[in-house]
Amino acid sequence: MYVMRLLIAGSLITLLAACSPSSDSNNSNSPLPPAESNSAHSSLPKFAWKMVTTWPPNFPIFQEGAQLFAENIALMSQDRLKITVFAEKELIPALQVFDAVSAGTIQMGHGSAYYWAGKIPAAQFMSAVPFGMTAKGVNAWLYEGGGLELWRKIYQPFNLVPFPAGNSGVQMGGWFNKRINTVQDLQGLKMRIPGLGGKVLAKAGGSPILLAGGEVYSALERGVIDATEWVGPFHDERLGLHQIARYYYYPGWHEPGTVLELIINKSAWESLPKDLQRIVEISAQALNQWMYTKFEVQNMQTLQKLKQQSQIEILPFPDEVLQELHRLTQETLAETAAQDPIFKEIYEAFRAFQAQNASWDAIADEAYHQALSQ
Numbered sequence: 050m051y052v053m054r055l056l057i058a059g060s061l062i063t064l065l066a067a068c069s070p071s072s073d074s075n076n077s078n079s080p081l082p083p084a085e086s087n088s089a090h091s092s093l094p095k096f097a098w099k100m101v102t103t104w105p106p107n108f109p110i111f112q113e114g115a116q117l118f119a120e121n122i123a124l125m126s127q128d129r130l131k132i133t134v135f136a137e138k139e140l141i142p143a144l145q146v147f148d149a150v151s152a153g154t155i156q157m158g159h160g161s162a163y164y165w166a167g168k169i170p171a172a173q174f175m176s177a178v179p180f181g182m183t184a185k186g187v188n189a190w191l192y193e194g195g196g197l198e199l200w201r202k203i204y205q206p207f208n209l210v211p212f213p214a215g216n217s218g219v220q221m222g223g224w225f226n227k228r229i230n231t232v233q234d235l236q237g238l239k240m241r242i243p244g245l246g247g248k249v250l251a252k253a254g255g256s257p258i259l260l261a262g263g264e265v266y267s268a269l270e271r272g273v274i275d276a277t278e279w280v281g282p283f284h285d286e287r288l289g290l291h292q293i294a295r296y297y298y299y300p301g302w303h304e305p306g307t308v309l310e311l312i313i314n315k316s317a318w319e320s321l322p323k324d325l326q327r328i329v330e331i332s333a334q335a336l337n338q339w340m341y342t343k344f345e346v347q348n349m350q351t352l353q354k355l356k357q358q359s360q361i362e363i364l365p366f367p368d369e370v371l372q373e374l375h376r377l378t379q380e381t382l383a384e385t386a387a388q389d390p391i392f393k394e395i396y397e398a399f400r401a402f403q404a405q406n407a408s409w410d411a412i413a414d415e416a417y418h419q420a421l422s423q
């Protein structure tokens with residue numbers, strides 16, 4: 050691993066040699082007219098950073114959001130912090146994002162923490178927890194409930210400073226080529242479902258299969274898998290999954306509010322002056338909100354289109370199935386916690402917050418939704 054990091058560092062060092070901070074004072078596009086301010090601004094250090102993401106080029110909402118984040122920062126900092134964004138494979142493969150930013154060969158990354166579960170099992174609490182909290186609760190936990198401090202603690206040994214930077218909202222349960230009427234229907238089910246959700250499916254007798262996004266369609270079409278989850282109506286329809294599976298189940302019990310992350314190399318972060326740090330921090334909060342609202346609008350609009358497709362059925366998972374998956378989730382989390390003290394610490398903090406949040410939610414949002422449906 051160390052050798053690999055050195056190789057990555059070696060291959061990129063020439064590309065990055067001219068970076069951060071640079072003394073380039075070319076400021077011809079600056080909108081600041083007064084000569085005095087302009088000269089004060091020109092003397093401030095400038096930073097040219099790179100950001101790598103785990104998303105394909107032009108991937109809507111995900112890669113689009115990362116680009117918007119960089120544009121916002123350039124505009125607000127008057128080009129004092131310029132970030133060039135690279136999609137997966139444009140500089141490095143998606144799954145090397147964490148290591149490259151950790152080593153400092155690249156300053157920033159955008160992805161989701163569950164990709165790093167092999168290194169840090171507890172990172173999954175910072176992305177997707179089956180039967181965990183939705184975006185509303187998870188944002189409250191991260192920003193105001195101690196979650197972000199725990200996140201910083203688990204990334205600290207890797208020289209990384211993380212920020213929440215996007216949320217998918219509640220995902221869909223996935224596309225199935227047969228009905229799921231009982232728990233027995235999960236037996237032997239070959240499903241593309243990553244992370245903790247996959248472990249839970251395995252406990253229920255199914256076979257979780259790991260497949261990259263590009264392989265999902267053909268695997269389902271050829272019957273290599275019987276089912277797949279992906280994201281929500283917007284991204285699922287874009288992938289064409291409605292053309293090759295009949296049953297579209299909800300809700301996404303395994304990803305109720307998946308958090309996306311911004312990671313920054315700690316030394317790079319500390320090299321920024323306080324005002325640029327604040328611009329980055331607030332731009333990450335804005336990205337978190339922007340992505341969530343984009344998902345909300347695109348999903349609700351695409352759902353209307355999918356409802357008109359007569360070849361598909363949009364169905365809720367039966368209560369019995371959800372109850373069993375919930376029970377197996379608690380078993381899975383407790384087993385992992387027993388083997389990993391930091392996972393245990395974060396699981397307990399997450400669970401305590403979720404319980405308190407649920408008790409408030411029951412007489413707030415939930416009670417309101419019930420009142421609305423009377």
Ligand code: CA
Pocket residue numbers: 220278279280304
């Ligand atoms: Ca998913």
